Each structure stands twice: as C-alpha cells, then as structure tokens.
Amino acid sequence: MTGAAVPLDLADPGVVADPYPAFARARAQAPVQWHEGLGLWLAFTHAESNAVLRDRRLGRIWADREPVERFGSFNLIHRNAILEMEPPDHTRLRRLISTAFARGHVERLRPWVEQLARDLVGGLVERSGGSDAVDVLSGMAEQLPVAVIAELLGVPQTDRPLLRPWSNAIVKMYEYGRTAAVEDAAERAAEEFVGYLRALAAQRRQVPGEDLLSHLVSVRDADGDRLTEDELVTTCILLLNAGHEATVNVSGNGLLALLEHPDQLQRLRADPGLLPTAIEELMRFDSPLQLFERTATADVGIGGVTVREGQRIAALLGAANRDPAVFADPDTLDVGRSENPHISFGAGVHFCIGAPLARVELQASFRALLELTSRIELAHPARRRPEFVIRGLRDLPVVLTR
Template sequence: MVLFDPADPAFIADPYPAFDRMREHPLVWHEGLGLTVAVSHEACSALLRNRALGRIWTDASPLARFEAFNLLHRNSLLESEPPRHTRLRRLIAGAFGRGHTERLRPWVQDLASSMVTRLAEEIASAGSADLLPVLAQPLPVEVIGELLGVPAADRALLAPWSNAIVKMYEYGLPDDQAAAAERAAAEFVAYMRSLAASRLGAPGEDLITDLVAVSEDGDRLTEDELIATAVLLLMAGHEATVNVIGNGVQALMRNRSQWDRLRADPSLIDIAVEELIRFDAPLQLFERTATEDVTLFGVDIPEGSKVAALLGSAARDPLVFDAPDVLDVGRTPNPHLGFGAGIHYCVGAPLARGEVAAALRALLEQLPDLELAAEPQRRPEFVIRGLRTLPVTTR
C-alpha cells in the first residue's frame, strides 16, 4: 500500500487524499514512521480510549543533552498514566475549576476585537496584512500569559519558547533545531521556577497561584509538576489555537458561502469552531505506547510498541461525517477528535474554544468583507499543521 512521505511538500500541502487511500484498513504499518497508525475514526477513537495504550514517556537522548526537555515531559499530565495521571488531573482540574475560563471570557473578546482593529488598520494602510502575527499568534500567547499570570512585559518570550520546543515532536528533526528546543525548555523552566516562587509570597488571581496553592488531603503538585503543567498549557494552548485560527480562516476564505453564512447567522460561531477544528486538524498525529500486548482491529501490538492516531484522517472519515471534505459551519453532531478522547482529553478545551470563537466574532463584526490577498504559505511540518503566512485584504 502506498502511504505517505511526511516530508513530501505535496503531502504537506494536502494530506487528505493520501488518508482517503489508506482508510480501507483501520490500522496500517507505516515503515517511514516506524509505527502502526490508526486511520479510521473508529480505530483512532478506540486507540485513544484503550487503557492498554498509554502515554509512556521515553526520555530524549542523550540524557545530558536534553535535561530540561525531559524534565518537562517526565512531570507532565499528558505524559503520565494512572495512578499518577489521576492524581495530577485531579489537582490541575481543581485549580482550573476556580472559574478561570469564565473570568477571562469578556477579556478575551475585548482582546480579540482590539487585535482585529489593528488588522483593519494595517489593511487600510498597506492594502493587505498577514493575519497570523496580528491575530492568530498573539491572541493565544496573551491569553495563556494572562491565565498563568505572566507579566505583560515578559509575554513576548512565550511564543518563541513554544515554537522551539514543539519542533521536537516532528520526525527527522535536524540537530540544530533539537538543540534550540533544549535551550528553550531550559529557559522556560528557569522562568517558571522564578514565577512560581514569587506567587508563594505574593498570590494573585492567576492559575499559577492556584496551582501553587491547590491541595487535596495534603497532596500538592511538586515544583517540577507545576512547571510542566505551565509549559503544557502554553504549548498545547498556543500551538493548537494559532493553527485552528489560521487554518480555519483560510478554509472560510476558500469556502465563501460558509463565511457568508456566519455573517448572516453569528449564532453558528460556536458550532463553526468545532467544524474548523475538524476540517483541517491542527494536530495530525498523536502517539500512544502499548503497556501490554494488545490486539486492535486484528492487528497485534506488542508491549512497548508505539502506535499513533492519524487525527486528520479520522476527521475526514465518510463513515462518521457526511461529505467530510465539505466545510459545513452548521455541522452537528460533530464528533471530531481534535481535543483527544478518554482520560487524556484536553483540560484546556473550553478556553481554546473561547479564543477561536472570539477571533471569529471579531473578524465577522469588523471585517465582514475579508478575503485572501495572496496564496498563504504553509509550514513544512506534518504533525503540527499550520500556516507560515496568511495574507488578507478586504474587497
């Protein structure tokens, strides 16, 4: 079976035809990736929920070269399994449950509106503007910074750290980018240690304060667990939201009837957010490791073997989604797997949904005649799917 080359520019530009060709088999072996991949929605969902397939962290090596990167992942909620995962999620959800998403909601909408105002000014002045650096990239950075209590003057540090660290999740990463990821991880660890220490003496209304203080029956997060949680929120919240906004606006510009539909009926915005996550998934592949010998859809997966869900393929499965290659901002139900499934379902999903909705609402209100000014440039990575540029203008 012809699968795909994750470095092929044609595949990066549009991976979905390749997924269509593969989907006749629920799981297939991918020689280039060196693992079995789940292709259908049913198989991806089963993989994500199967407790014999867990998130088992394996240190990047050599250990001396990736000390900070490994520290972040050894202590991460995402890279742990019960009983540790149960403990971490209980403590983190307890801190999140103190109303942070609702507290930030009006602030996020005002922030998105101010950024779109700036975008409109740049378009009026220059004739066009890149939506990514004006809206899609800074919005989640500011929101995560506000959530964590990072001082405004320091928030410019966050996106470069995140961008460098997540490169480690791609396949065949060059040595210089791996070294940059470790430097970014070390700088972020040092910064968050300092920020957490400051909250001990001067509590605020932010999530770091609540993570420092959260306790259940005397159990608390360790300092390393707190730091890993902060970094996870940045990387997951920033990368996913940037790319949902970027990929989603591009899709709406290329499917004009759906943009016009949202203009006519803004009550569809929350439903449209789910469709944008599905239609061009910001996270295309998510790995698991077999904690015991397991058979899934007739495929034997030995203990210790890695297997991955092709989330982008699951999102276009015609057995689950009618006309899956069609963007439908009113699609319901929409059981996409963009936020995961099972015990590792994204704890920050409500916040991410709110950010994307705020961006769409601001664009529809202030720039109803938005359109592409030139062909967007796509980033060359496969696992985290996003754009490098998104030039826009108005009619």
C-alpha cells in the first residue's frame, strides 16, 4: 500500500466534536491517505475531493447489505436510488426526476415555505419571551424540512408525523460502528416507509394532483420511459432522507456558528442582503455531510496514490471545505464570502438534485430568525450528536427576544 496512513479516529469524541484541526494536520501530510480501520482511502483536499466526486472511474457501486434476507427493504431503497447509480442508469433516472421537478415545484412552494418558517419561529419567540430557553432544532429546524418534503409529495397532514422517525432510523445505517439494534430499526423503518409510499402512489394513479408524487407517477421521457414503482418509492425516500438531514444540520450547525461568531450575526442583521452568501458560508464552515464514498471501477491515480480497482475512496467534504489552497482564512466564518466553491452539495453527476429547495428552506429559516428577533442568545451549551458522517446537533437551546 503506497501513500501515508492516517491515524484519524472517527469514533473519538474529540474528533466528532471538532474534526477540523485533525483534518488540517492530515492535509498537511498528504492529500490522500489510507485509513486502515475503515479500509478505504480518504481525500483531505478540495482538489482531490472534487476529483473523487467527478472522476467517472470512481463510481457509486451499490452492494446489498448482507445477509440480504435481513435487509430486504433497506437494500431495495438503495439499489434503486439515483444516488447509488452510475450512467447510463443514473442518466435515465435523473432525467425523469428532473422532468418532474421542472414543473415549478420549488417556486410553487417558496411562499408556503417562507410563511411556515415565520410561523415556527414566531411560536418559538412567543414561548421564549426573551427569558426562557427554547430548542431551535425541535421547534423549527427539524419540523420545517419534513413539512416541506411532505407538502412537495402531497403527503396527507395526518400521516406527516410518520416521516421523520422513518428517516432518522434509516440514515443511522450510514454511520460506522453500528449496533445490531440500529440495523434492525433501519430495516423496519425502510419496510414501513416502502409500504406506505406504495399505497400513496397507488392513490395518486387513481386521483392525481399537482404534487411531485403525482408528477413522478405520470412522468415519461421522449422515448416513453417511466419510473418503475421501486424507483418511484426510492426517489421519494431519498428526497426525505437527504433533504431532511442536510437542512436540519445546516440550520443547527449554522446558527450555532453564528452565535459563536456574534460579529458575523450582527453583520447579517445589519445587511440582510448577505443572506444568500451567508447560507453558502454556513454550509462550507461546518458541513452537514462529512464523508461521501466512491468505488474504483479501474485503477485511478489521485493525490499521488493509486486507488486500485475495487478499492473505496471517500471525499472528506468538511476537510475540502476548509482547504487553505482554495478558501482564504478557511477557519474564519465570513458571511460575505463571495468566492465560495464549497462541495457540500456534492459535484459532478451526483450534484444534489434538491439543492434549490434546500436553499429556499434555509434562507426562509434564517430570514425568519433575523426578522422576528432582536436578540438570539445561547441558553446553555448545545449537545452534538455522536455520529461523524452526518454532522449535527442533538439540541440548540436559545433565548429569543422579540
């Protein structure tokens, strides 16, 4: 094995709490390094991480979790997912999904999202009253994206509380060091979610509406191709899992970063026009997804090492987004940063298809927080979730003053 070996312990509570110093030390040694514990290569720089995401010899090659009889539904929703496909299958599926999205769903929802954000933040401000602690995560950040995806898909109001527990259980399968109980919960959630969406899709075939699910049911390309039922179900689950987790964690990580950098929070209050660049900077500064894997379909030279066919390599998105070769003062939060080629949404053919919707949600959330409060204070230290790959908080207790 050529190339440096990195001793990065992704289960170390210190690394989970703040991985960026460890990333910087590793980046100074070599751009790509072997991790013996994970059995894969890690890319620490922006250039190499970008190459991992874009090089077509490095693909998303899905392998069913074993034993397959234990993970039937979990495997189904990944085997048919656009995120786990390569061209030409990926090209076909993305074209169909993009056609359905192109019917103006994001802009249709924008006023609704902005009003929901104001309602949720307004409720938090009312409960806090300038003196009591309220949790921004459970009170706003976790509710908004689930509600938006549910509205986008046309999920009935009475069923919407089902979605977030399903999503939370499934995404825990992406972490390292899982327990058997976590795996069983993920499979149960996947099975229930698949069953629910099959029934809802059947209803939409009978009585279509103007929601995205109805359009996914009916969409066809120029050749008359359409989504299979498994692809349809998987696409809806992916929209919730990916969209929900990313938006929640940018909201939590981002607000915490602003509270820890009060000069930048005040700068944003003084100039709300900075909000679009601020959202991009919050995504760069503390990435909601830290690691994204690829598998080599041929030998690939990258960062001075050779990734052999069949080996895995991961782009460390958080490390790439703090690379001093690309970002001036990378450890400094700058809400006005205009040159900001962060890769938190990915890159290449797998660039996040829900990025426009995520930006609408995040801008609505932070705009409501800024406009409906005169002061936001951290009530007591936020607790971080113990997982490394999906980086987020357990809670974010704040005092909000109207």
